[in-house]
Amino acid sequence: xKFTLNGGxxxxxxxxxxxxxxxxxxxxxxxxxAHEALEPYGACRLCIVEVRERGKKRWRVVTSCLYPVAEGLxxxxxxxxxxxxRAFLLELLLARxxxxxxxxxxxxxxxxxxxxxxxxxxxxxxxxxxxxxxxEVVGANAIGFSRRGxxxxxxSPYGIDHSKCIACGVCTFVCPTGAVQMEYARxxxxxxxxxxxxxxxxxxxxxxxxxxxxxxxxxxxxxxxxYRAEAGTHPLVARALALKSGVTGKGAPRKKASRGRxxxxxxxxxxxxxxxx
Amino acid sequence: MGxxxxxxxxxxxxxxxxxxxGFATTPAAPDAPAVETILDRHGRASAQIIAILQDLQEQHxxxxxxxxxxxxxxxxxxxxxxxxxxxxxxxxxxEPRGRHEVCLCMGTACHVRGGERxxxxxxxxxxxxxxxxxxxxxxxxxxxRCLGCCGQAPVxxxxxxxxxxxxxxxxxxxxxxxx
Numbered sequence: 271x272k273f274t275l276n277g278g279x280x281x282x283x284x285x286x287x288x289x290x291x292x293x294x295x296x297x298x299x300x301x302x303x304a305h306e307a308l309e310p311y312g313a314c315r316l317c318i319v320e321v322r323e324r325g326k327k328r329w330r331v332v333t334s335c336l337y338p339v340a341e342g343l344x345x346x347x348x349x350x351x352x353x354x355x356r357a358f359l360l361e362l363l364l365a366r367x368x369x370x371x372x373x374x375x376x377x378x379x380x381x382x383x384x385x386x387x388x389x390x391x392x393x394x395x396x397x398x399x400x401x402x403x404x405x406e407v408v409g410a411n412a413i414g415f416s417r418r419g420x421x422x423x424x425x426s427p428y429g430i431d432h433s434k435c436i437a438c439g440v441c442t443f444v445c446p447t448g449a450v451q452m453e454y455a456r457x458x459x460x461x462x463x464x465x466x467x468x469x470x471x472x473x474x475x476x477x478x479x480x481x482x483x484x485x486x487x488x489x490x491x492x493x494x495x496x497y498r499a500e501a502g503t504h505p506l507v508a509r510a511l512a513l514k515s516g517v518t519g520k521g522a523p524r525k526k527a528s529r530g531r532x533x534x535x536x537x538x539x540x541x542x543x544x545x546x547x
Numbered sequence: 548m549g550x551x552x553x554x555x556x557x558x559x560x561x562x563x564x565x566x567x568x569g570f571a572t573t574p575a576a577p578d579a580p581a582v583e584t585i586l587d588r589h590g591r592a593s594a595q596i597i598a599i600l601q602d603l604q605e606q607h608x609x610x611x612x613x614x615x616x617x618x619x620x621x622x623x624x625x626x627x628x629x630x631x632x633x634x635x636x637x638x639x640x641x642e643p644r645g646r647h648e649v650c651l652c653m654g655t656a657c658h659v660r661g662g663e664r665x666x667x668x669x670x671x672x673x674x675x676x677x678x679x680x681x682x683x684x685x686x687x688x689x690x691x692r693c694l695g696c697c698g699q700a701p702v703x704x705x706x707x708x709x710x711x712x713x714x715x716x717x718x719x720x721x722x723x724x725x726x
Contacts, residue, residue: 405625414627416634427630428612428641434626 273343288334288345289317297347300356300376301335302363302446303397307510308406310335313398315359316376320346331355353380361385367393370447393449396422400441400450407510410434413441424450443504577613581606586621593622596632600639608644645680645687647725649673650704653690656697661714665701666690668715672722686722 271282275295282291287310292299301317304310312333319334324342331352334345346352360377365387367373373395377383396415401424404413412435416425426432441450501508585602589595599618604610610633619626633639651669653662666677673681673688680687694702699711703718710721 401627405627411625411627414625414631416631418635425630425634427626431626 271339271341273339273341273345275345276347282339286339288319288321288332288337288339288343291339292319292334292345292347299334299347300379302372302376302395303399304335305399305403305444307507307514308399308402311398311402312336313396314363316356318352318355318359320349320352356380357382362387363395366390367395367447367449369393370395370449372446372448393447394424395447395449396424397446399444399446400424403440403444403507407506408436408438408440410436410438412436438506440504440506443507577611577617579617582614582617582621586618591622593624596622596624596629597636600629600632604639608648609640609642611643612641643680643684645684647686647706648704649686649688649722650691650694651677651688652692652694652700652702654693654697654700657693657701660700662701664715665703665713665718668718669703669722672719685726 271284272279273282273291274280275292275297280291280295282294286294289299289301289304289310299317299319302314303312304314304317312335315333317334318331319337320329321332321337322329322344323340324344329346334347357380360373360380360382362385363373364377364382365385366389368385368389368391370393398415401414405411412432413424413426415422416429417423426435439452442448442452497505503511582603585599585606588602589599596618599622600610603614603618607614615629615633616626618624619629633641649669651657651662651666653666657665669688670676673686675681675686675688677688677690694704694709696702696709696711699709701713702709702711703713703721704710705721705725710718713721
């Protein structure tokens with residue numbers, strides 16, 4: 271499928287989003303809430319581009335992470351209008367998270383260094399990466415959003431219920447601003463529950479009791495670091511990516527001594543379609 | 548083992564370990580038959596979750612935690628999702644409510660006719676602020692935007708019954724009649 275990107279003709283696969291196609295063509299579009307292992311979400315709005323469908327006159331501003339490429343679609347990524355809109359969005363983000371390096375850096379790239387809005391000083395930009403990673407990558411559903419509008423925040427049910435958290439750390443891994451941190455207390459509680467420690471690799475298959483016979487604290491876990499170095503990403507993210515690209519069973523690092531477990535592919539097939547509430 | 552079963556297995560094992568280690572586990576059992584009736588009425592469809600929660604709230608005047616957890620398990624809707632819905636919509640409440648619902652209008656007409664003073668009087672006589680419930684669970688006090696009968700301003704409703712032309716002296720008697 272052919273489409274036009276900043277004036278040049280490019281190839282795209284059927285069903286690809288504009289963001290993916292642009293990135294594949296080497297054009298960088300900033301996006302805070304997009305992650306290769308997760309479904310597109312369209313929360314941050316930073317990935318806006320101008321598009322014109324074939325046969326249409328009007329240019330429209332759309333979020334490229336949600337917009338599917340179509341035959342003959344024209345895309346402009348870096349027009350003055352887009353830069354202006356994006357700068358405004360960054361100004362809003364900067365008002366919310368004035369101390370988050372990620373936001374500051376991104377804003378600086380668009381010439382935004384100060385904001386006209388009152389500051390909130392909350393590092394969470396509500397991109398939903400942690401919430402979606404917890405649901406889609408891990409399947410634990412330990413955290414979600416609560417309340418709405420200016421009160422919206424990432425929360426566990428009733429604000430204190432962490433019974434679903436497996437302490438896998440994917441949320442802290444995907445968080446762009448460092449707003450999500452593992453509660454040390456939670457890790458300690460899991461440890462206090464006895465020798466049968468459920469580690470973050472539980473969902474990659476039960477790793478029965480082996481992992482923390484070494485008595486690692488999760489933050490200093492060597493196995494964790496080894497897996498991460500091997501995969502170049504969080505192991506659970508690596509697994510999700512592998513499942514997504516269809517290369518089942520490969521890509522996701524697994525413990526070598528599999529002790530009669532079934533291969534990861536048969537165990538962890540993604541449930542069909544997206545979860546709907 | 549499938550993905551769902553894996554998660555279930557983890558949950559079960561986590562829960563039993565929490566209990567063994569002396570940590571609080573899920574409190575109080577839900578009234579399962581009553582919840583089942585609601586679920587069946589809506590075809591046990593997770594798409595009907597808001598209607599289900601509305602029915603549940605009608606029964607209890609709020610959304611009790613054990614019931615929510617039961618629904619979460621039965622419909623395979625994560626608790627995070629239920630909590631998100633329950634906190635998103637103002638109509639849903641997670642705190643127990645009083646036997647009588649007091650709604651005082653804070654709309655323009657009622658404001659002009661001294662609604663603010665009536666509010667103070669109610670808060671003094673009940674000993675709670677707007678949005679709260681008295682300790683004896685007799686009243687829940689709420690301020691609303693308009694009750695649609697501005698001619699009677701200032702207006703409040705108690706369990707839907709309208710009390711008009713209130714002032715700080717008459718409001719107490721209106722509340723007293725509800726036990």
